[in-house]
Amino acid sequence: MKGNGSQKKSKRYAMLIDLRRCLGCHSCAVACKSENDVPLGVYRTWVKTVEKGSYPNVRRVFIPSLCNNCERPACLSVCPVKATYRRPDGIVMIDEHRCIGCKYCMAACPYDARHVNPVKKIVQKCTFCFHRVDAGLVPSCVNTCPGGARVFGDVNDPESEISRLIATNAIQVLKPEKGTEPRVFYIGLDEMAAKTRVEEA
């Protein structure tokens, strides 16, 4: 993340979600499902919705959530067969022909970003739509977001829109204390809302 214009660095992809622009329309979740053929019941991205306060002082908080494609992923070090790996551009991938489905990565991920694909019987997650990125396009959720809340780009390029926004705004990540160094950044993340969990039935 150190800006060094004179040195040509490799790409490091990241996403920034400007929560001031999120409408809570769930278009990202739908676009992702359609783009990545995500089966029923599981999600690679979803919009966590939290209500704060009581009438008349009330606010709905939307937190679009996805794999943070961390710099130090908890899932990567625990995978016993190295099915989870990181591309040089930082995207954390799962080799679907190698994954044995032990689910250790799901237990280790502090963001619940991984799920078992009930059809393919392997673990899957958001890959920043690597197939679109490789073709020069932005991820499907970024493409579809009507508020323009999601910004995708190379944080090693100081001229990119994402680098500009990170440099000029107060930035948050989810659970920084886990030491995973997430590469999904937020503007306007409400820690109180982020910490509120769904209690399991």
Place this chain on the structure above:
Amino acid sequence: MTEVTTIYNVAYGEALGIPIAVYFYLTGLSAGSFILSTLAYGFGMIRYKPLGKIGVVVAILLLIVAPLNLMIDLEQPWRFWELFYYINPTSAISYGSFLLTLYPINCMIYGTFMFMGKAKLTKIFGLIGIPLALSVHGYTGFILALAKARILWNTALMPFIFLASAMVSGIAMMILIAIARDKFFSAERKINMDLINGLVVMLIVSIVADLSLIGTDILVLLNSHDEAYEAAQLILTGAFRNIFLGGEILLGALVPLALLSNRITRTPFGISVASVLVMLGIFAMRYTMVIGGQAIPQH
């Protein structure tokens, strides 16, 4: 305080299920019974000689059944061979796969020499087996400890808690086996109380060690960050209160301690009841750790 309510979120529940808890339980029993078997054949403690052969047989049988639980839990069971081909040195499951192979092989060699009556070779493989038995169960503690998302698991005490509970359940199982063998299958039908009393002392010491480790763990959880406090509340007052406080601590440790530590109840029957309770209590511990550890959603 301002009210905060989650309206919509996605959570998948626990990733590692009951088969994993059963696997941890069986591996612990195996490691415990192996170590008891080496007391006579590795360290020359003649008093425990009756446990030697049965201990190693039980250790091998359990270690054949235990990994099947791991295979059942895989989404792709037929890809298990990859564990021996693609190796990730930072993954406890990766190096554990090799321990899970070496340990039963060593047990078999040790057992074979024991049944052939070759004392010297038995001793050598018995002593090689001890670090293997400790690591085969210690690594299962590392599986949990190294999953940093789960606060109940992510403690340096975890491998030691697992080793202590392995000894507790292993000793309890061997007490039951020894009593049953003497009572129903021996020629004299007479229980070897010298052996049983020795095991009872070991069991008491192990239970106290186990309780101390768990107590230390909870005390630190209660005085650490918010998530740790929440995890402690989950097992002390929350959904896992009954199985943890009632099952693991009260019925699985305190009641057996009371039964074992006074003359009135330290009869073969009282000791058997205590041992059964201990074995159930350690299963409650495995369940609390594996399932309870994942009961708090990540977001």
